Amino acid sequence: REKFQSISAADFFYRNREIAGFDNPVRATYTIIRELVENSLDACEQYSIMPDVRVKLIDDGNSIYRIKVEDNGIGVPYEQVPYAFGQILFGSKYTLRQSRGIFGLGGKMAVLYGQITSHSTVKALSSTGGFEKYFYELSINVQENKPIIRKKEVTPNPGRWRGTIIEFSFEGDFVRAKPKIVEYFRQTAILMPYANIIYISPDGVLYRFDRITEVMPKPAEEVKPHPFGVDIEMVHRMINASRSTTLMDFLANNFHRVGVATAMNFLKSIKMSPDLNPKTMDSKDLVKLVSRMKDYGEFQPPDAQCLSPVGTDLLKAGIIREFSPEYVAVTQRRASAYAGYPFVIEAAIAYGGRVPITPADEMLVLRFANKIPLLYDLHSDVAMKVIKRINWQRYKLDVKTMPIAFFIHICATKVPYKTVGKEYIADRPEVEYEIEWALKTCARELKTHMGKKERAYIAQRR
Amino acid sequence: REKFQSISAADFFYRNREIAGFDNPVRATYTIIRELVENSLDACEQYSIMPDVRVKLIDDGNSIYRIKVEDNGIGVPYEQVPYAFGQILFGSKYTLRQSRGIFGLGGKMAVLYGQITSHSTVKALSSTGGFEKYFYELSINVQENKPIIRKKEVTPNPGRWRGTIIEFSFEGDFVRAKPKIVEYFRQTAILMPYANIIYISPDGVLYRFDRITEVMPKPAEEVKPHPFGVDIEMVHRMINASRSTTLMDFLANNFHRVGVATAMNFLKSIKMSPDLNPKTMDSKDLVKLVSRMKDYGEFQPPDAQCLSPVGTDLLKAGIIREFSPEYVAVTQRRASAYAGYPFVIEAAIAYGGRVPITPADEMLVLRFANKIPLLYDLHSDVAMKVIKRINWQRYKLDVKTMPIAFFIHICATKVPYKTVGKEYIADRPEVEYEIEWALKTCARELKTHMGKKERAYIAQRR
Ligand SMILES: Nc1ncnc2c1ncn2[C@@H]1O[C@H](COP(=O)(O)OP(=O)(O)OP(=O)(O)O)[C@@H](O)[C@H]1O
Ligand SMILES: Nc1ncnc2c1ncn2[C@@H]1O[C@H](COP(=O)(O)OP(=O)(O)OP(=O)(O)O)[C@@H](O)[C@H]1O
Ligand SMILES: [Mg+2]
Ligand SMILES: [Mg+2]
Numbered sequence: 001r002e003k004f005q006s007i008s009a010a011d012f013f014y015r016n017r018e019i020a021g022f023d024n025p026v027r028a029t030y031t032i033i034r035e036l037v038e039n040s041l042d043a044c045e046q047y048s049i050m051p052d053v054r055v056k057l058i059d060d061g062n063s064i065y066r067i068k069v070e071d072n073g074i075g076v077p078y079e080q081v082p083y084a085f086g087q088i089l090f091g092s093k094y095t096l097r098q099s100r101g102i103f104g105l106g107g108k109m110a111v112l113y114g115q116i117t118s119h120s121t122v123k124a125l126s127s128t129g130g131f132e133k134y135f136y137e138l139s140i141n142v143q144e145n146k147p148i149i150r151k152k153e154v155t156p157n158p159g160r161w162r163g164t165i166i167e168f169s170f171e172g173d174f175v176r177a178k179p180k181i182v183e184y185f186r187q188t189a190i191l192m193p194y195a196n197i198i199y200i201s202p203d204g205v206l207y208r209f210d211r212i213t214e215v216m217p218k219p220a221e222e223v224k225p226h227p228f229g230v231d232i233e234m235v236h237r238m239i240n241a242s243r244s245t246t247l248m249d250f251l252a253n254n255f256h257r258v259g260v261a262t263a264m265n266f267l268k269s270i271k272m273s274p275d276l277n278p279k280t281m282d283s284k285d286l287v288k289l290v291s292r293m294k295d296y297g298e299f300q301p302p303d304a305q306c307l308s309p310v311g312t313d314l315l316k317a318g319i320i321r322e323f324s325p326e327y328v329a330v331t332q333r334r335a336s337a338y339a340g341y342p343f344v345i346e347a348a349i350a351y352g353g354r355v356p357i358t359p360a361d362e363m364l365v366l367r368f369a370n371k372i373p374l375l376y377d378l379h380s381d382v383a384m385k386v387i388k389r390i391n392w393q394r395y396k397l398d399v400k401t402m403p404i405a406f407f408i409h410i411c412a413t414k415v416p417y418k419t420v421g422k423e424y425i426a427d428r429p430e431v432e433y434e435i436e437w438a439l440k441t442c443a444r445e446l447k448t449h450m451g452k453k454e455r456a457y458i459a460q461r462r
Numbered sequence: 463r464e465k466f467q468s469i470s471a472a473d474f475f476y477r478n479r480e481i482a483g484f485d486n487p488v489r490a491t492y493t494i495i496r497e498l499v500e501n502s503l504d505a506c507e508q509y510s511i512m513p514d515v516r517v518k519l520i521d522d523g524n525s526i527y528r529i530k531v532e533d534n535g536i537g538v539p540y541e542q543v544p545y546a547f548g549q550i551l552f553g554s555k556y557t558l559r560q561s562r563g564i565f566g567l568g569g570k571m572a573v574l575y576g577q578i579t580s581h582s583t584v585k586a587l588s589s590t591g592g593f594e595k596y597f598y599e600l601s602i603n604v605q606e607n608k609p610i611i612r613k614k615e616v617t618p619n620p621g622r623w624r625g626t627i628i629e630f631s632f633e634g635d636f637v638r639a640k641p642k643i644v645e646y647f648r649q650t651a652i653l654m655p656y657a658n659i660i661y662i663s664p665d666g667v668l669y670r671f672d673r674i675t676e677v678m679p680k681p682a683e684e685v686k687p688h689p690f691g692v693d694i695e696m697v698h699r700m701i702n703a704s705r706s707t708t709l710m711d712f713l714a715n716n717f718h719r720v721g722v723a724t725a726m727n728f729l730k731s732i733k734m735s736p737d738l739n740p741k742t743m744d745s746k747d748l749v750k751l752v753s754r755m756k757d758y759g760e761f762q763p764p765d766a767q768c769l770s771p772v773g774t775d776l777l778k779a780g781i782i783r784e785f786s787p788e789y790v791a792v793t794q795r796r797a798s799a800y801a802g803y804p805f806v807i808e809a810a811i812a813y814g815g816r817v818p819i820t821p822a823d824e825m826l827v828l829r830f831a832n833k834i835p836l837l838y839d840l841h842s843d844v845a846m847k848v849i850k851r852i853n854w855q856r857y858k859l860d861v862k863t864m865p866i867a868f869f870i871h872i873c874a875t876k877v878p879y880k881t882v883g884k885e886y887i888a889d890r891p892e893v894e895y896e897i898e899w900a901l902k903t904c905a906r907e908l909k910t911h912m913g914k915k916e917r918a919y920i921a922q923r924r
Contacts, residue, residue, distance in 0.1 A: 001536065001539070001590070002508075002536065002539075002554035003554055003557065004539075004542045004545070004546070004552065004553065004554050005552070005553070005554070005556050005566075006545065006549060006551055006552040006566070007551050007552075007556060007566065008471075008551070009470075009471040009474065009551065011551075012471065012551050012565070012566075014695060015556075016565070016882075018878065018880070018888060019879070019880070019881065019882060023888060046464075062753075074463065074464065077463070077464075077466075080466050083466070083468065084466070087468060089468060089469050089470070089471065089473075089474050090466065090467070090468040090469075091466065091467070092464035092465055092466050092467070094467050094469060094477075095465065103474070103478070104467075104468070104469065104474075115694070115695065116693045116694050116695040116696075117693060117694065118694075118749065119694050119745050119748060119749050128463070142695055143699065231578045231579060232577070232578050232579065232580075232581050233476060233577065233578040233604055234578075237605065283581050286581060287580065287581050291524075377842070379841075380839070380842055416480065417481070418480070418481070418881070419481065419880070419881055420478075420481055420882070426480060426485060
């Protein structure tokens with residue numbers, strides 16, 4: 001009759017790799033570069049290391065390409081390397097703090113794609129800056145979702161080098177992927193004027209983005225879950241992991257911005273005893289606790305210490321380097337939240353200079369999420385939805401005929417991606433609201449500038 | 463430093479449930495119904511059982527709903543019930559044959575959502591028609607991705623009942639989900655005029671679709687992989703699982719429509735020895751074998767025995783029942799393939815009768831994939847892309863002012879879904895081509911009918 005089977009997470013993403021952005025060799029070429037670069041940038045920024053990232057893509061013929069990415073990041077600890085690159089759903093970004101990585105999947109999908117299209121192993125060299133550096137050659141055992149260590153070498157690290165070098169081959173299509181790859185690097189550099197990024201393409205072109213500042217944003221710090229962001233499973237796990245013997249103690253020590261006083265008041269308001277042992281709570285009490293947590297209006301909203309926006313100065317500097325605009329209006333909204341997850345919107349509108357005038361029904365919209373440039377599915381994205389409904393005439397901005405570029409960046413502990421391939425952002429009313437106000441703020445500033453410029457011009461002509 | 467962690471597949475889909483269609487209570491209400499109904503319909507059709515499916519959604523207050531789905535399908539075997547409903551990435555549809563289910567995820571995500579929003583367990587009663595029926599009450603251990611059996615009961619089954627009843631509670635939003643739910647049932651019934659479907663909504667309305675025929679399409683049969691659809695991982699696994707000691711034998715016994723003669727000719731053409739032991743092949747040979755398999759022009763294309771289209775008669779009957787159109791043109795294309803996966807496109811265009819005239823810039827387009835109605839993301843779907851570029855004027859069809867409905871159904875062993883939530887279909891040139899020709903065939907037929915009608919009208923007026 002029916003043949004039942006369970007499959008590993010690696011097998012699932014192998015069979016359904018188009019869902020993770022590996023639809024075909026063109027898209028795979030782009031996604032592989034993206035995933036590896038994002039890992040390198042996270043490894044630097046999280047530790048306030050000014051990033052030096054070097055990407056080399058070599059054409060080995062027969063549609064086989066070799067990718068090599070080198071960074072000066074924090075490195076991967078010795079025992080973790082095989083899992084970091086060889087086990088799907090493994091990583092260090094399952095925490096409540098902003099980072100590019102979130103799924104524990106991207107780097108491994110890239111390695112897996114190389115393995116299934118060219119039988120390539122992955123070579124990883126890393127050190128956390130200690131006395132030794134270590135080299136691994138790995139494959140992924142897909143059916144069991146575990147790494148296969150082909151080779152392992154520990155060597156002295158006299159220079160105390162710290163960083164990671166990863167290399168493997170895969171079947172790609174560079175020619176068709178090229179425009180998107182170059183665009184990806186350009187846009188990455190806009191948000192990172194403090195990073196040195198080098199990309200050497202198979203056709204021998206060297207793209208270099210040199211740092212123009214040594215100022216970096218403060219890294220994101222991990223926070224505890226916020227009461228508005230919980231569900232029964234989460235609270236259940238927190239109770240099991242906690243040593244608290246009273247509900248009061250449990251609440252005061254496990255939630256973002258909830259201390260003794262807040263916990264007391266909350267429990268009073270829902271008529272639950274502070275001395276109740278959370279581990280012996282019955283199902284009815286657990287359901288009541290969780291659902292009332294979500295509606296309690298007196299909890300402090302989430303704050304932004306778990307986020308790491310670019311900041312208006314750095315964003316401006318990056319835009320100026322790329323577009324030399326006549327004017328750029330930049331803004332950063334205060335932290336907001338959706339479903340208990342804090343987020344911050346940064347936006348900019350640039351005018352003139354090297355900003356191109358786009359064809360009639362197109363617009364130049366650069367979207368970013370946790371500093372990742374989003375280059376696909378613009379029209380499904382929440383940002384476009386907002387842009388389309390703003391009445392730009394009110395700000396004297398004719399998006400059809402003027403050289404205008406829009407920039408929208410969402411920083412969040414949990415970016416509401418619609419897909420595993422991180423292609424675009426789902427609609428959330430709170431996010432839409434913030435994007436709209438950020439863009440209107442920039443539009444107003446630009447209108448003021450255009451007004452001054454016009455009056456100056458008129459004055460000059462007299 | 464960095465805290466490394468591995469998470470289970472259940473934990474991954476719990477944390478990222480919006481990626482599976484569980485964004486919010488409205489969408490979850492719809493997705494839960496969809497996933498359970500699709501499981502029931504698969505369980506019937508695969509065994510040529512005329513489906514009797516009954517769905518009841520009860521409002522228990524406080525946004526908590528109880529769902530109960532009952533079918534007369536093949537049932538779930540006793541030992542498999544806990545895993546079928548309690549372990550993510552487990553199922554019987556990991557085979558190369560058309561079915562609604564493909565991921566081994568849907569039913570469990572529904573159960574998981576009920577668990578995390580209402581702490582509900584799932585109650586499942588099933589029998590494969592034997593002497594016993596069995597009842598389980600289960601939860602999912604999310605961190606370890608395994609079922610927790612709360613209760614288990616085996617009782618006699620004197621009536622030899624065969625089928626499955628599944629029930630659990632969840633936090634939903636019926637009012638907002640209602641239009642989509644009703645539409646889902648209507649569209650499901652269009653492709654299944656041989657099914658009895660009953661849906662009882664929380665506001666007490668009974669929706670009934672009674673069977674109008676006892677003819678059913680022949681079920682899909684499992685096939686072996688086609689040479690064009692393989693990659694190195696797949697061939698590697700097949701070699702390990704096979705007992706063949708020669709490459710010739712391996713190829714002749716493991717691939718769809720490849721027998722001894724074809725295998726011989728292929729190996730000759732790529733200059734590989736038929737006597738080579740596949741288990742001792744080196745990496746270079748494996749890569750060569752797989753890449754040459756994909757380009758060998760003499761392999762028979764995949765055939766359609768692994769597919770189970772509706773068929774033009776049944777499709778017409780279903781459309782007539784729903785819309786009583788003045789005319790409906792229906793067509794089924796011959797089997798085609800993309801990347802070695804066979805697929806068949808069925809399409810129809812209905813005119814007049816109860817087909818509404820849609821507002822100026824909208825069109826009535828009903829899309830289906832393996833008989834699943836797709837109700838979201840119309841504008842990202844490949845079907846819409848094709849419809850927009852057809853010049854309907856050539857067929858004298860003014861889609862703006864005429865009451866016209868388009869129907870597109872793709873049957874495939876691997877539907878190229880873009881998302882885990884099965885919302886829309888990715889672009890594939892072969893699929894686009896087939897959809898375009900299917901629609902044009904229907905358009906031509908409709909044009910002929912309109913022409914005859916017009917001449918008859920003119921003749922009558924004289
Ligand atoms: N270049 C690197 N430097 C330091 N650590 C790295 C590097 N690349 C990967 N890692 C480590 O390996 C882990 C797994 O990376 P992977 O890309 O598979 O998942 P992720 O980045 O956590 O999430 P996502 O799937 O969203 O990218 C990371 O969490 C990180 O700890
Ligand atoms: N009503 C049912 N009758 C018979 N078998 C069922 C029923 N519901 C579920 N099953 C079994 O449980 C398995 C798991 O179902 P689940 O919905 O989780 O995954 P799937 O249907 O295989 O794939 P998908 O995630 O695409 O829906 C199915 O493959 C099927 O074997
Ligand atoms: Mg990553
Ligand atoms: Mg299913």
